[in-house]
Amino acid sequence: MGSRTYAFDANMVLADGAAAATATGVTTVGGAASVIDLGGDQSRTPALRARIDAMAVIMVQSVVVTTGCVYTLAIQGSNDAAFGTGNVQNLAMIDFGITGTRNGTAMTTAAPLGSANFGQEPSGTMYELGFTNEQNDVMYQYIRAYLTVAGSNASIQFTIFVAVLPEP
Numbered sequence: 001m002g003s004r005t006y007a008f009d010a011n012m013v014l015a016d017g018a019a020a021a022t023a024t025g026v027t028t029v030g031g032a033a034s035v036i037d038l039g040g041d042q043s044r045t046p047a048l049r050a051r052i053d054a055m056a057v058i059m060v061q062s063v064v065v066t067t068g069c070v071y072t073l074a075i076q077g078s079n080d081a082a083f084g085t086g087n088v089q090n091l092a093m094i095d096f097g098i099t100g101t102r103n104g105t106a107m108t109t110a111a112p113l114g115s116a117n118f119g120q121e122p123s124g125t126m127y128e129l130g131f132t133n134e135q136n137d138v139m140y141q142y143i144r145a146y147l148t149v150a151g152s153n154a155s156i157q158f159t160i161f162v163a164v165l166p167e168p
Contacts, residue, residue, distance in 0.1 A: 006163035014145040017159035027145040056129040069151030070097035077140025092131035
């Protein structure tokens, strides 16, 4: 568990960790792709703007870190609720895997805390991925998490929730 804690909001969950991910795609909650509406209305002129500075709190419960297995998790923004082609911006990214598959010098992803730590809320090994929904003077109303999986026998199981950071 990290040295900082975050308030959990059930409306800000991007992945529920119900099953291990073995393929590339949008993360899910209750078996359905999860998209969070951060508010605002970018279709209006002038647009109603709502900048959000946030932390994606990722709790890894299990991960296969054999040669060739690498997992890249992107927090993506869009002003299209359907995240149509050409309407998606990567806001922040983190990867997991073994040193050789993570650009050669990155540390191998640590083994999750394990069953001795179950019962903590939340359980798993915590990663924090800071992001904002504003990039290049564009504010994105919707966010989702997109996982890219590479390697044979690759498998990762995690939960993700978003915690809005306080104003500086």
